[in-house]
Amino acid sequence: MGRFQDKTALVTGAAGGIGAAVVRMLRAEGARVAAADRDVSAVEAEAHLPGNLLEPAYADGLPAAAARALGRLDIVVNNAGVITRGKVTETSDEDWALTLGVNIEAPFRITRAAIPLMAAQGGGSIVNTASCWGLRPGPGHAVYCMSKAALASLTQCMGMDHAAQGIRINAVAPNEVNTPMLRTGFAKRGFDPDTAVAELGKTVPLGRIAEPEDIAEVILFLASDAARYVCGAVYEVNGAKAVA
Numbered sequence: 686m687g688r689f690q691d692k693t694a695l696v697t698g699a700a701g702g703i704g705a706a707v708v709r710m711l712r713a714e715g716a717r718v719a720a721a722d723r724d725v726s727a728v729e730a731e732a733h734l735p736g737n738l739l740e741p742a743y744a745d746g747l748p749a750a751a752a753r754a755l756g757r758l759d760i761v762v763n764n765a766g767v768i769t770r771g772k773v774t775e776t777s778d779e780d781w782a783l784t785l786g787v788n789i790e791a792p793f794r795i796t797r798a799a800i801p802l803m804a805a806q807g808g809g810s811i812v813n814t815a816s817c818w819g820l821r822p823g824p825g826h827a828v829y830c831m832s833k834a835a836l837a838s839l840t841q842c843m844g845m846d847h848a849a850q851g852i853r854i855n856a857v858a859p860n861e862v863n864t865p866m867l868r869t870g871f872a873k874r875g876f877d878p879d880t881a882v883a884e885l886g887k888t889v890p891l892g893r894i895a896e897p898e899d900i901a902e903v904i905l906f907l908a909s910d911a912a913r914y915v916c917g918a919v920y921e922v923n924g925a926k927a928v929a
């Protein structure tokens with residue numbers, strides 16, 4: 686019997702690098718999963734909830750929609766994210782609104798809606814995807830770093846506030862991960878993604894950057910009963926590489 690037999694989960698960013706790995710690995714261990722992303726047509730899951738997280742009504746309604754589709758809601762993985770680059774002097778109003786909307790406001794809305802549902806059924810687990818780049822300053826990504834710092838702080842505060850309701854809220858903080866987010870960034874700057882990923886791997890003490898599954902493993906651990914005493918924590922998963 687899988688670790689997540691009889692469990693249900695909502696995963697945002699389900700069509701992206703880390704999200705797709707989380708969906709696949711949760712289902713392989715028995716969970717029934719509701720996949721949320723702008724386009725989920727290529728994602729195998731028990732329920733599909735496509736939409737734009739910048740729309741408040743969509744984000745507010747996701748936990749109830751997942752619970753309706755799956756019968757209950759045990760796990761939420763707030764994983765969708767966008768990366769905006771540049772110093773503040775290079776950051777447009779649109780970048781600001783996009784970054785805060787997807788990286789902070791959507792997890793806030795989804796978590797706020799999920800907590801009463803989970804409390805009513807006796808508990809649950811929520812895992813947010815923050816970033817090492819939110820725990821220490823990184824160059825040239827000021828608003829992205831701030832958004833991930835805010836998500837890490839929100840995780841710690843919510844973990845404390847809702848522990849007594851049987852809801853564990855934690856975050857992972859990866860450094861670089863080999864996903865479309867990272868690879869398209871290289872491509873946009875004119876680098877070959879494979880070469881750039883290999884070069885970047887040399888800067889990591891473990892010898893390579895993370896694959897999506899390396900991060901998903903830790904998300905699954907935090908979502909599982911094995912992490913029953915982990916609450917309000919932000920787990921760095923970085924192969925021992927500090928922020929540049």
Ligand SMILES: NC(=O)c1ccc[n+]([C@@H]2O[C@H](COP(=O)([O-])OP(=O)(O)OC[C@H]3O[C@@H](n4cnc5c(N)ncnc54)[C@H](O)[C@@H]3O)[C@@H](O)[C@H]2O)c1
Nearest residue numbers: 698700701702703723737738764765766816861862864866
């Ligand atoms: N790749 C890295 O190096 C890295 C490092 C640290 C943290 N992270 C974080 O990991 C998480 C997953 O990122 P990834 O690397 O898998 O990137 P990704 O770009 O492959 O996946 C992100 C997903 O979020 C979805 N998304 C973005 N905006 C959305 C919106 N408005 N509405 C609905 N869905 C939306 C995208 O469609 C995409 O499928 C993000 O929160 C990211 O910030 C990534």
